[in-house]
Amino acid sequence: MHHQHGRLRLDLIDTSMQAINHFNLRTFDLNLLLAFDALMQELSVTRAAARLKIRQPAMSHALANLRTLFDDALFIRTGHVMQATARAKALHAALHPLLLQMQEALAAKARFDPASETRTFRLGINGQAEAIIVPALVAHLGQHAPGIRIQSIPIAEQAFHVLLNDDRIDLMIAHASDDLGWLRREKLYREQYVCCFNPSLLACSTPITADEYFAAVHGLVSADMDLSGFLAYMLRHAAAQLQVTHSSHNVMTLLAMAAQSPLIASLHGRVAARHAAAFGLAISPLPFDVDDLEVDMIWHPRSDNDPALDWFRALVRSCVP
């Protein structure tokens, strides 16, 4: 009864209402409006069909439906061209701007305005990368995004998969050796290990020799119980073993240890470059060849097109010295 040729009759759409009548529009095939717009632009059923990537009969059918709905021929074939009727021209004048508006609304990404937004980003990161990136991040936010906060969370390399999957952190910055499955990864920077020592407590040359290096007492940063991390990393490259090692999970503590004790602290080059001088330490490259350490940004694909996280990742990128 309310359907005619399986469709809603146009006179049943209540045009006096300000609000959208969802029920009525539900039964009106809005694709017909696109068909109409294409017909109006091409003035040809065949070309309009090609424009919408459908076959000519389907467009012909759409035109038949439009004719029924609007109770008007809309397009009259005269020779090789179709001519729009006055009704069609009037409809087009009204509908075309609306379709453009819809297209714009659908294409527009949700915006993220860091200057006015209030939000906390949860950043998984381990000690040495944190010492490099987080201070720069906070400095930038203070100037340009006062409502944005950083929660920097120390996370071991083995643990971040679960935290990303459970949406308990937004972004992880780490050296990740294994395959990450569906997690996204982007190379952030390459890091070289260097070593630092207090020249007034430890008589080593700069650059340090292998003999001096392996004879000394060592300090390392390690988040793990078994002193893995740098040790395991180095042992892949150097045959010799380090004699005595002290470790801390905190790179600042390591630098302070080296300042007060005759020991060699091995750590990321960027941290040393930034902080060694303040602790009165000399910096030397390692006395053997090791590969650079790759530090990546890792995130869950759910935040791929999140404008806020797009912005945050770009900011992190810009904070790498």
Add this chain to the structure above:
DNA sequence: AAAAGGAGGAGGGCTGGTAG
């Protein structure tokens, strides 16, 4: 007569709704 383009029917796949 040939070419071009719209219209109509048959058959099939997809989707949303519903019953078990």
Add this chain to the structure above:
DNA sequence: CTACCAGCCCTCCTCCTTTT
């Protein structure tokens, strides 16, 4: 949750109309 059904819309094929 699954299975089934009805309706919709698609494509393919064909026919019709108009023009050159």
